[in-house]
Amino acid sequence: MSPGSEGEARLMSVHIAKKAAVAALIAAMAAGVSPASAETRGYVVSWFTHGMYNVEGDCPGGINPPIEKQWVKDLMDIGKTKEEAEKLVMEALNGNRASYETIVNRGRVGDKWVNAYNNPQAVKDPQMTWVHSKQGIGFDLDGRDGPNSFEDPETGEKGIDNQMFRALGCINNLRAKPPLRSSDTEQWWYLIQDYQPAWLISITADDFKNDDAATITFQRALEHPSRDANSATRANMTYRVDGDPRSHTEIKGRIKDGVFHAATEQTLSMVGDLLVMHKLDLHKAHVRMKILDDGSIDGYIGGYQPWLQVFYPIGAGGNAFEMNVNHDIPGIYYLLKKHADAEPDPKTGENAAISAAWRIEGVPAFLVPAETPGKQQATNVSR
């Protein structure tokens, strides 16, 4: 079977179900996603990651070093000689508890050593490098093409604000050029699928190719995503929509040539999981979502996001996270803080938000209302 015909099959299955299952349609309407005469298509998010667009040479001087080298530098920053630092790192990697503790507690508050992941500000800025290229994916959030703006390689649009990409784009395991995925987020996504309640999207329109009055809705399910035979997110599953208003954002937009566009002053909010995103709040939410012929969706959401929301899931991973995914956590703290570009604190003047774009994909799903809001599958809170 060709990809095209398989796609038709899947699309057809959604159509059949919609025509046939009056109950599902009523359910979707009850979930607040379907005006009387329009068609609503449901999706479950099958992939979610930072909106990256890395190209060769975008990190002058090279990408940030692997964690064992970064640690040596960090330890030298707290007064160790190079030899001492290298010895400590080697010992820590070989399981020496005391050396490990030295690395973990490399923060300094007064005369005390403190945990660097809980107190990244107590660590000297490791001065990690960031993206200097002109290409970056996302949205023009401020209407200006400034010195920190990117040009979107997909749309050709200039003035793109995505400082999150600029900050994190030189960390090896986060680097990606679509359609390829970063190794880090491949791991994240693989892990969270089995316990994070699924994120749901529905699009309502009269015409899914061109419609000036379409709506996209972001919600969360009570169930986690199911896997298919390839361990990817299974299409055509049914999800009950969690009534929790913290994960419900309805955004008006338009569909042009099969792509949903929205540029709003709204906040797109979702409750997530520890591993990728505890809480997502995108102020001045923007959406660009391709509605593909195979029944799936693929696109970006963006806006100004509290930069600590981006940091927390990284920082919460602690030393294990640093070792497994090669991140210098305090370094990331400083990168995000440094590149935050919006919502200055009235007192300190420090920016609380960072422009960001997130890549998001979805496969067809049936959305029905939950009988009992708040009754959900267990999430992993052990970390």
Place this chain on the structure above:
Amino acid sequence: MRFAVSLISAIAAFTATTSVAADAQTTGLRRISPEQYRQIVTDVFGADIKIGGRFEPDRRDSGLLALGSAKISVTQTGLEQYDGMARNVAAQVIERRELIPCKPAATTAADDACATQFLGHVGKLLYRRPLTDSELKAQVGAANAGAKNLKNFYDGLELSLGAMLTSPQFLFRREVSEPDPVRPGQYRLDAMSLASKLSFLLWNSGPDAILMAAAESGELGTSKGYAKQVDRMIASPRLEEGARAFFSDMFAFDDFEKLAKDAKIYPLFSSEVNKDAAEETLRTVADLLVTRRGDYRDIFTTKKTYLTPILASVYGVPLPRTGLANGEPDAWVPYEFPKDDPRAGILMQISFVALHSHAGRSSPTIRGKALREIMLCQRVPDPPGNVNFTVVQDTTNPNFKTARERLNAHATEAMCTGCHKITDPMGLALENLDGGGGFRTHENGAPLDTSGVMDGVKFTNGAELGRVVHDSAAATRCIVNRVASYAIGQNAANSNATWLKTLEQDFIKDGHRIPDLLRHIALSEEFTRATLTQTAAADTAQGSSK
């Protein structure tokens, strides 16, 4: 190896033993199926006993494993598997002290009385007859010897029970005949054999205590007493187990064990789907035919089924999950396809279309052949060895986008045309279902034409094909033949034409109800009389006794 050889010898000797009346004969011997093994263990020891290991493959004969079971013995590898399973089951049983109705005087020594009580009780249930004095004595002796050596009563009991579970008396259903007092010069099954045969037919397990008591008391030897037991068992909810076993055999669901799909082409066909597909059909059939006492033919047209959320995703219909906690399985939920949905009947269920397809594409020919052979009992010849399938297999040829186009091109070869005329029209009607059970209206961008003719009757799609099969006399004749053959353990069409004709007439008159058909069969002389069947083990026994 020595163990295996001795057990094979035991099987051979099994048919020649004289533990029954002097004028009795062993007339049938059938290896119990994996499901019967599981069911007996569950019935005797409880549902929480886990059975690991793999059973030996069964052999299909005249469309049924039940017929092949009379022609298979046990290989050495198979015996090792049985032995492993038996030891495992015995260990679990002995761990559950509540299953042992007595306590030994001392746990560190043999206890003749307690061993006799336990082994006599479970032996009767496992062997489907009371143990002879010598058998019981041997089993107790083995338990005592084990207890003595291991200095533990329960360890000895475990050894003896394990041996019982690898005994041919347990692994084979033995039919013993005795002179028929009503028909001088003829033989009938003895009461225990009849009880066993009836129980395996209706419940797919050994006789329960009531049936065994009826056999022991002589009640089963009377027409009235026997009919009473037949009616009791048909009225029982356990009839569903018997029906499921039969249809699982008839529909060749054992083939799911070796079914594999290309995950790239059919990503929704996961291991859960493979596991649940047959169950969907068995639930559909059991609900329609046993619970609701419906018309057999409606299995080809019914819109009602049972689904799990994972199966629903393959069908593309909404069904929320019910297993809330991680890892908790979802419940099976009754589901009815809407009237305007193009799917109906078991021919359009995943179990049929996926099982009778290739790993990466559908196959109208295989589906049509399966329909002819399984549902209509019509033999379709295998293709000759020198056929060129290239055109059919190449799904990327832009000149032949659909299976119909590919088959038309293939059928230009004269040697192929004849058989494809028999199979393809029905298989093409099911082309709306791809090889993984997913619905489609196009293949490679070309619309599917699902119209055709079966035995002179036209249809336009799979659901209409189901209606044609529903109305087909061949389908009715086939199910009667299959159930009758399954019941007596041999192909009824070979020697029981008159009986089959009568059964078919009664089946039609009764509204095509399977429980009624089972009743007619169970009460017939063809079922209760002794019929000599040629068995692999019997062959061996004959050889060894000479």
